[in-house]
Amino acid sequence: MVLVRLGGVGRVALLGEGVDDWVYHSSCIRIRPDASQINPVYLAAYLAYPPVVDQLLSHVQVGTVPLLTAGSLRSLHVALPGPNLQAVMAGALAEAALQMDIQQRILTRLTSVRQGLFTHMLGNNLPGEATSRPQPAARERKAPRTRRTNRMS
Template sequence: MTPRYVPLGDLCEITASPSSDLFTGLTVGVTGAPVVTPADITDSQRVSPETLRRLPEPPPTLARYRLRPNDLVLVRLGGVGRVALLGEGADDWVYHSSCIRIRPDADQINPVYLAAYLAYPPVVDQLLSHVQVGTVPVLTAGSLRSLHVALPELNLQTVMAGALTEVGLQMDIQQRILTRLGSVRQGLFTHMLGNDLPGEAISRPQPAARERKSPRTRRTNRMS
């Protein structure tokens, strides 16, 4: 059965990004509001909480840009099209000025399905065709609202969401394995060589100086 196509703005609440001026104090190691930036979005369309920086004293104007579980955060500036679906624990988070918030209407579209759909390469190409070309590519909330989304029946979306969730979990497992193996490889060198390498550059042997030969004298034969 061919799915119908519906503008994304009819299926979701799409909120533009906050001003970049609100994030000048973004840092790590402090209490405050966690901020989702493009760098926090993983390849499995999730956000790594451990990488989030915080805004120590978030202004009241940021309340409009708060996130909650099942929201999508889509990169609108630079690396346009990267998207993450937020899970439990995202209630106090806000999103960066480089992103747009997408809040799906769960009665019409499954959030897991939508996140995977927006990351589908042909759909990413459609998004990129709507960017404003300049020094840095920019996707506006208006362009995103006009994007037409393939909308199967909700029960089929749910089935697809289950399969997509399993794939995402497997991707996370494999990523953790790769990270662990990278640490093991580094540890092998540390165990063998120690933490400190010699600071002096290894000097290459210099070629031996050629022995200077005395100039040859020309012999002359005397006729006797």
Template structure:
């Protein structure tokens, strides 16, 4: 049975981005509210928690832009279409002015399914067709609400979401294995080759400075 088509705005609460003025004091050293920016959204459609910058504790006007588990954060400015599903239990996060928040009605649409749907290349192409082209590409909340969503039955969505989550888990495991094997490879090659690589600082005797002779230049006599 072919899934029905429903407008995203009928399935979700789509909240426009906050004012960029709220983020003038955004800093890695601040102690206040964590902010999800486009740079924090990974290729695995997750938020890189370690990279989050913060606003000072004194920042105000943030309540409307809070994130909670199950929310989707979509990049609306520049790299339009990148998306992350919020899984963390820390509800003090907010999203940046370069993003839009999508809050699914979970009685009708599964957040994992919706995140995968919105990241599907043909759907991303459709999103990009609604971008306002200028110096920087911009997607508006109004354009997003009118996006058609293929909507299978909720039970089928959850089955699809479970299968996708399992694939994502296996991809994460394989990525960690590859990272570890790359470190082992580098360490093994260093051990086989030895510590001294010709021409590197490690190969020069300690306590001495290498002196380079200035290249000789050929002197010519000019006749006036």
């Protein structure tokens, strides 16, 4: 798991097993939770939960760029239910995220269909506009201007 610690503090990414091609920057903190005690999917969701993000931001050192240190991250209290409940919660949150993604795709598609349908029904004719728009007169092209330079050897 990677947590942004510099700048956009609080953004979390969960890395899968065997992911070797990820590069993380000094502006991130790598978190390796003990899988026997904490479900990484649960922890990622917990750290992305808005009240917890607010807590993280309260631990940030304010300066030109917000900075979250490893020490201040260690001082963050984590609500830790039992492993079975963590797994159930992680599964439910993953399912909700999947359903949100599906609904967002449907909404995006319906927005496009609605706009296209309305355009088709109007026939591209709006009241007050001529049915055929006059084409602009073709402009005569001038030769491009060149720049004179003085070259002294």
